Amino acid sequence: MLLGEVFEQFAREAPVSVMVRATLENALNPRALDQLFEGTAQRQYTRTLLFSSIGDRVCICGSANLYDE
DSSP: OOSOHHHHHHHHHOHHHHHHHHHHHHHTOHHHHHHHHHHHOSSOOOSSSOHHHHHHHHHHHHHHHHHHO
16 A cells, blocks of 8 residues: 555545645645745845745644534
């Protein structure tokens, strides 16, 4: 199996979650987010923390809250 048995089981039992995660990973591509930020930022700037890193953390926190209920 390409992705492993655990993933396959999760995909069978929660296919919508897997599809949403895959969509978010493609829609919120780190390189594209950073390019968007660099092209539109007026007073903001990047030092060591990239804009895509913040987006990644927000997605992790948001999806974790969905499963806590």
